[in-house]
Amino acid sequence: MKGPRDADFAYQAVYRYLTTLINESFGHGRLRLPSLRRLAIRLNVSISTIQYAYALLEKEGRVYSVAKSGYFAVPASSIDLMHSSNDLLETVYVNARRPGVLVLSADEPALLQPLDSPLLLLERELLRQYPRQSLPFAQPYGELELRTALAARYTTSPVRCWHADDVFVGADLRGVLEIIIAVLGLNDAAVVVESPCDWAILRLFQASCVRVIELPVMANSCLDFERLKMLLETESVRLVMVSSGLNMPRGSLAPDDNRQAIARLLAQHGSWVLENDCYGELAFEAGRPRFRDLLAPERLMVFSSFEKIIGPEAPFGYLLSRHFSAQLQRQFMLRSFRLSPIRQKAIARLYSNGRIDQHLQVLRRLLKERKGQMTQLLRERLGDALHVVEPQGGATVWVRSLRRVNVRRVFQRLLTQDVVIAPGELFSLQGLHAQNLRLSHTFGGEYDLAAALGLLGDALRLEAMD
Known part of the structure; x- marks a missing residue:
């Protein structure tokens, strides 16, 4: 082996x-x-x-x-195949489970370089140091050692600083987002989100009766300043959700001047800003300012998870907020998240001993190499059919059909050939991105990617609409 x-x-x-x-x-x-x-x-x-x-x-x-x-x-x-399901997302999930399928719909950056071995090794060492009977009662907001490590990592100056009491750790990202929705009272409220947006977040907002207003990322990777200004002036916007850096699934970075202008605009209005930092560590180019570096922390909350950089052994989600301490504490206690204290301590040690930073250097390099291979194949074999948005980070590639096609039928055709893609319509609640696809360049097993992309090209040509 x-x-x-x-x-x-x-x-x-x-x-x-x-x-x-x-x-x-x-x-x-x-x-x-x-x-x-x-x-x-x-x-x-x-x-x-x-x-x-x-x-x-x-x-x-x-x-x-x-x-x-x-x-x-x-x-x-x-x-079994679910060709008859009306829920496209459910169809994607079910078919991705079938044996022998090439799953080009996933988003698993850590698949290339999981950090499970160091994590589990640390966990075994900590179990010897902290016998279960000597561990204190579970802390409802997360282990203090992990919350302290996260606060230190996000602190960049005496003004933009965080403390352990500002950090809350939950069982997973969904649970943390549900608490944010409850604490900010977002049910039936208007929330502006970048579009395309992660389908899990969109579905959660939809299930919570949040009125989602999508702010499309423009072709030049900028956020539309004039549209956001109009929305803030004409709508009762309770919350604006922005990516810390990378917009996923596009994998694009807004230019610095555009982000600075957006930050100044947000500062003029009373809306809460929620920063999605799930992919903040996965940009190929390090050192670019994040939105939290441009915004005053008074009306800012940040959420993220460990899974994208460590892997499925670290599914916890977390939130940073200087505000609503009493409400957040109450919600986390009511949820009674059952989190392994030793696993949390092990993650904290990976941060404090520098292992996370070493790992990220390798992971970014591997992701960039895979991205290069994927985009080269796409341009060589499908350059006449697809426009490729050059990814600036992450584990996926966002593409748009150059011809008008029925992408859902392309998806169904590829299912019969054991290939699963993610149609762009999954990343919008308002029918946007119907001519787009998200393709993964990290996947388990050995597959002939060139052959799979050939099948994609055939399906695009066959489903072209006159």
């Missing part, structure tokens, strides 16, 4: 081995998969490597775990 590229990518080989094992089992009833220890011995890799491969498969819906029994393959009948 350990070849010339060492063990950094051993989990990919384990992932392929398990995928083949699962595929061979379909039609033979429920399959119990090998235990972590047994598989580690069989394949001569660490248990943490096996653990990460299983975590990926579990996240894809390919396997499930049973307490004290181990991992089992999901029966084929549970992951």
Whole structure:
């Protein structure tokens, strides 16, 4: 299993081995998969490597775990195609779970360079230092050590400083966003968001009856200053949500002068500003100012998660806010998030010992290399069919069809050929981006990407609308 590229990518080989094992089992009833220890011995890799491969498969819906029994393959009948579903997002999720499918719809930056091994190693060391019986009661806002580490990381000056009491850690990003919605009273309120926007955030706002007003990112990557000004003057906008740097899924960075102008405009109005920092560490070019560096902290809140840079072993979401301390504390206590204190301490140590920064340097380099390979293939093979927005960071590429096409039919056609893409309409609640696609350049397993892009090109030509 350990070849010339060492063990950094051993989990990919384990992932392929398990995928083949699962595929061979379909039609033979429920399959119990090998235990972590047994598989580690069989394949001569660490248990943490096996653990990460299983975590990926579990996240894809390919396997499930049973307490004290181990991992089992999901029966084929549970992951049938859903061509008839009216919910496009559900169709994407269900088909991404099918065995043997090339998932070009995902957004998993840490897949290239997970930080699970150092994290789990630290966790084992901490378990020896902090026996479970000696641990204090769970802290409802997150472990103090982790909150202190995050406050220090986000502090850039005596004015733009954060303290542990300003940081709140939740079980996942959705739970943290639900608390923000509750505390700011966003139900039935108007919220301006950059568009395209992450589908999970859009669906959460929709489910909470938030009135979403989309502010499209322009072709030159700028936010539309005049449109935002008009919205702030004519609408009762409760909240404006902006990306700290990278707009995802576009992968674009607004020019510095545009962000400075937007920041000055936001400062003139009384709306709350919510900064999405989930991708703030994944820009290829470091050192660019974030929105929080341009805005006064009086009406600013920042949210993010660890998953995009560490991987699925660190699913926690977190929030930084100097305000609403009593309301936030109450909401976090009511949620009673059950978070592993040792896992949180281990994440804090990764920040304090510099391991996160070392990891990010490698991860950004690998993402940039993969981006280059993907965009080159797209331009060589689909240059006459697609316009590519050059990504400035992240793990995806945003493209637009040069011809008018029915992208949903392109999506359905590719499903029959075991390729899953993310149509652009998923990233809007108002019918925007219908001619766009988001494509991933990081995915598990070995696939012929050039052949898959050839299938995409064929589908685009066949579904072109006169």
